[in-house]
Amino acid sequence: MKYIGKVLMMLLLILGVSGCQSSRAYEAKQPPMSDQLAEAVNEDAENTEGELEIYFLDTGNSDCIFINAEQKVLIDAGDNDDESMIVDFLKALKIEKIDYLVNTHPDADHAGGLDAVIENFAIGTVFISNGSAESKTYRDFVNAAVDRGLSPSVPLADKLFYLQPEMFMRFYNTEAKGSGNEVSLIVELVYKQQRFLFMSDAEKAQELAVLDQLDDVDLVKIGHHGSRTSTSQELLERIKPEIAVILCGKNNSYGHPHQEVLDRLTAYGIEVYRTDLQGTLHVHSDGVNLSIEAMAESDKLSNDKDTSAAEEAEYYIGNLNSKKFHLAECNSLPAEKNQIIFDSYEDAVNQGYTPCKVCNP
Numbered sequence: 001m002k003y004i005g006k007v008l009m010m011l012l013l014i015l016g017v018s019g020c021q022s023s024r025a026y027e028a029k030q031p032p033m034s035d036q037l038a039e040a041v042n043e044d045a046e047n048t049e050g051e052l053e054i055y056f057l058d059t060g061n062s063d064c065i066f067i068n069a070e071q072k073v074l075i076d077a078g079d080n081d082d083e084s085m086i087v088d089f090l091k092a093l094k095i096e097k098i099d100y101l102v103n104t105h106p107d108a109d110h111a112g113g114l115d116a117v118i119e120n121f122a123i124g125t126v127f128i129s130n131g132s133a134e135s136k137t138y139r140d141f142v143n144a145a146v147d148r149g150l151s152p153s154v155p156l157a158d159k160l161f162y163l164q165p166e167m168f169m170r171f172y173n174t175e176a177k178g179s180g181n182e183v184s185l186i187v188e189l190v191y192k193q194q195r196f197l198f199m200s201d202a203e204k205a206q207e208l209a210v211l212d213q214l215d216d217v218d219l220v221k222i223g224h225h226g227s228r229t230s231t232s233q234e235l236l237e238r239i240k241p242e243i244a245v246i247l248c249g250k251n252n253s254y255g256h257p258h259q260e261v262l263d264r265l266t267a268y269g270i271e272v273y274r275t276d277l278q279g280t281l282h283v284h285s286d287g288v289n290l291s292i293e294a295m296a297e298s299d300k301l302s303n304d305k306d307t308s309a310a311e312e313a314e315y316y317i318g319n320l321n322s323k324k325f326h327l328a329e330c331n332s333l334p335a336e337k338n339q340i341i342f343d344s345y346e347d348a349v350n351q352g353y354t355p356c357k358v359c360n361p
């Protein structure tokens with residue numbers, strides 16, 4: 001308990017938190033979810049399978065990741081103006097309690113909607129990064145937490161936090177000093193044979209610092225929205241991901257994701273999924289296999305497919321590593337050396353390949 005006390009004390013000193021403040025009413029600041037996304041989320045809420053569901057919410061050039069298992073985890077909550085979308089999304093999934101609310105680092109594109117989440121859901125444990133911050137966004141978040149009697153703390157580095165039997169999460173980079181991307185908590189989630197790594201905005205220096213502790217992963221949430229500051233060759237060689245997810249905004253002013261990062265992912269034959277192109281992404285895992293699909297686009301894509309069923313594609317491109325196959329125009333194609341060409345849909349299926357959930361071949 002020592003670390004909890006220390007960190008809370010530090011926060012109180014930094015922020016000058018005083019007394020109780022009546023909690024702010026939650027107000028919608030921008031249009032909530034699209035009807036299409038709401039429908040897809042509702043379907044998922046009905047469909048609780050007791051396995052692992054991960055949602056990468058499309059909140060623009062910011063992070064918000066929801067892990068739905070027996071225990072619920074929210075990693076970051078977008079920018080300030082994403083809070084209505086996030087709250088509506090979680091409510092549509094019929095979530096009442098977030099067991100672990102994680103703020104990977106104080107930047108506004110990660111801490112923005114956390115105060116609204118705290119005001120709208122029961123919260124178990126609040127985890128924060130080491131270091132300090134004085135921004136208004138961060139202060140709003142910590143005030144909201146303290147008003148609810150919560151004590152944000154830095155997670156212990158070597159502890160496994162079980163979300164259900166055979167599923168745990170663990171944190172890296174818990175002792176970093178500073179106030180920006182360098183303090184980013186890196187979150188690892190292990191479910192039976194599958195491993196997921198969420199890099200927050202960690203940059204190359206942090207990647208190298210934790211490299212020895214990492215293992216092969218099935219899916220990585222790329223660091224810092226696909227910025228060239230992150231996703232080093234060293235990291236990719238160490239974790240050998242099959243799938244990379246980039247959370248970034250359409251036409252964002254930073255130019256995320258940077259081309260050299262995309263090139264590096266392609267060179268390693270990694271399948272890339274992007275919220276700027278595909279919207280909110282949904283991952284399902286049974287601990288052995290995983291599937292990933294774009295939530296709001298799936299209906300649209302299958303409708304398109306129905307209307308053009310007559311014109312069958314001329315060929316399909318398989319990924320030798322992931323055993324998925326794609327349409328030639330899919331933006332998640334593997335590197336050329338990992339490609340196998342099929343003349344027909346049946347050929348691909350007969351050879352044990354499954355259709356990509358994004359391009360829906």
Ligand SMILES: [Zn+2]
Nearest residue numbers: 107180181201
């Ligand atoms: Zn950041």
Ligand SMILES: [Zn+2]
Nearest residue numbers: 062109201224
């Ligand atoms: Zn960020």
